[in-house]
Amino acid sequence: MKQETKMDNHTKTAKAAIPAAPVMNQTSSEIQKFGTRFPVPLGLEDKVCEESISNLNRILADTMTLRDLYKKCHWQTSGATFYQLHLLFDKHYTEQAELVDLIAERIQVLGGISVAMASEVVELSKIEIPPTGREEVPAQISRLVAAHEVIFKFVRKAAKRASEGDDEGTADLLVSSVIRTNELQTWFISEHLVSLSPTEANLPEAKLNDTSKH
Numbered sequence: 001m002k003q004e005t006k007m008d009n010h011t012k013t014a015k016a017a018i019p020a021a022p023v024m025n026q027t028s029s030e031i032q033k034f035g036t037r038f039p040v041p042l043g044l045e046d047k048v049c050e051e052s053i054s055n056l057n058r059i060l061a062d063t064m065t066l067r068d069l070y071k072k073c074h075w076q077t078s079g080a081t082f083y084q085l086h087l088l089f090d091k092h093y094t095e096q097a098e099l100v101d102l103i104a105e106r107i108q109v110l111g112g113i114s115v116a117m118a119s120e121v122v123e124l125s126k127i128e129i130p131p132t133g134r135e136e137v138p139a140q141i142s143r144l145v146a147a148h149e150v151i152f153k154f155v156r157k158a159a160k161r162a163s164e165g166d167d168e169g170t171a172d173l174l175v176s177s178v179i180r181t182n183e184l185q186t187w188f189i190s191e192h193l194v195s196l197s198p199t200e201a202n203l204p205e206a207k208l209n210d211t212s213k214h
């Protein structure tokens, strides 16, 4: 009955006339406040779950920020390596988006609430916010590498803490998925900062070795 008092007259009329009509414009109070947690039968201590949830939310905010940074770079990259980086940045965006889902759902598994909206992410993330405009490719990549490092530093500590509390599910997610994915992505983008000619080996030692053979 409480539900019906919140229905507007138009919806009431439609519902009365056609039982299959969707009931629109419904509202609800929060059924779980952010920052609260209910006990879950996982055999873990409450304080361990609470610490994991808190750490996972920070990692979630950083991962959502990095995910969006990759999409920004995908759109705004430029120059001779445009096509290659355009594709690579989007691949990394997709992989970060997959991590976002895994992290958020781990928080829910532990009985907590995951952050979801941009305004909450901005408050929690420690990754530096980029300018709205475009940056040169080396600056884009340097910014991405720095963002990965923010994640590494926090995630390694969080994984250790989870493992110490026997929360191996969280520790495994952080090590096997988050750290491994971020390490691989860091390698792929860092290689784009190596200043070598694609057509000429022009280091003095290389030239010397080359001539000594003849």
Ligand SMILES: [Fe+2]
Pocket (backbone or CB within 6 Å): 074, 090
């Ligand atoms: Fe695209």
